[in-house]
Amino acid sequence: MEKECEQIKIFRLPIITFLMLSFTIGNVIFYASFEDMYRIMTRETELFLLCVFLIGIPLCFVIFEMTFLITESFNKGLRGEKRIDLLVFVLGTALELSGILFLTDGVTWYFTGERTGAIPYSPVNIDTLPTVVTFLCLSILGYIILEYIPMKKMAPMVAILAMSAMYIGDIVLMVLTIQLQPSYEVAPTAFFQYIYILPACWIMITARVIIEKIHEWKIVMAQRPVLDQEGIGTALEEALNTPLSWPIIAVLIMIPLFAAVALILGAFGQPSDAITRAFTETIGWTFSK
Numbered sequence: 001m002e003k004e005c006e007q008i009k010i011f012r013l014p015i016i017t018f019l020m021l022s023f024t025i026g027n028v029i030f031y032a033s034f035e036d037m038y039r040i041m042t043r044e045t046e047l048f049l050l051c052v053f054l055i056g057i058p059l060c061f062v063i064f065e066m067t068f069l070i071t072e073s074f075n076k077g078l079r080g081e082k083r084i085d086l087l088v089f090v091l092g093t094a095l096e097l098s099g100i101l102f103l104t105d106g107v108t109w110y111f112t113g114e115r116t117g118a119i120p121y122s123p124v125n126i127d128t129l130p131t132v133v134t135f136l137c138l139s140i141l142g143y144i145i146l147e148y149i150p151m152k153k154m155a156p157m158v159a160i161l162a163m164s165a166m167y168i169g170d171i172v173l174m175v176l177t178i179q180l181q182p183s184y185e186v187a188p189t190a191f192f193q194y195i196y197i198l199p200a201c202w203i204m205i206t207a208r209v210i211i212e213k214i215h216e217w218k219i220v221m222a223q224r225p226v227l228d229q230e231g232i233g234t235a236l237e238e239a240l241n242t243p244l245s246w247p248i249i250a251v252l253i254m255i256p257l258f259a260a261v262a263l264i265l266g267a268f269g270q271p272s273d274a275i276t277r278a279f280t281e282t283i284g285w286t287f288s289k
Contacts, residue, residue, distance in 0.1 A: 014080020065204040092198040101192035103183035131274035139169020151216040156240040163250035165242030173199040214243040
């Protein structure tokens, strides 16, 4: 049975459901945080709505992606997964960049005492930024391959490489999040909370699409004849046809994939240890030398 036929028909209008839930959560938190909310709502309606959604949307990202992951674990998908993922990529990235910009400004002011004219204390070395961006784009490419290409049209090794690419994106985002931690101590801001949204959602998306492909491959294998040959080739093929081993194989493949991409980037002037320098050759952050 196709996955579309197995989907739970709860979110018939997922985007509208998402926005309504975001507004509701934002309202509850806003009213709980400020006593005179009625005056703010009537006099500054636009500001009120903006703040409500800035509070509610990040929390809804986590709630929706966690729900998608749980339901996929039981092989029961929800409608709107791809559309919510797109919102996470667009709005989640915007929130992440907003948080990084505000935190960078705060850390720069803390160390220099200047708001304008000072060289920003960036959490990522600008010279090696192309390497970081490349690995993140590679992770998105892995997601596109896993989410939009059915397993009946894709070899297991391609799926494993895509999983490895997504793993690399998870690691880069987690390292970036750890890199930003000191900023809250020297320049606390509400935007600090936004740096957790994209990494948390991306990790859940990674786990969900892997589980989804494992379920799909089981259906594909059920429609194929049983292997009756012996030998190394057959043993290797059988290993690749065992989907529960894919996440482990993807971890092993991640290292040569990382090295291959780093080698290609080296041809464009990026140092071989660019991903390390990206976080260590900075000032005022977790991994700064």
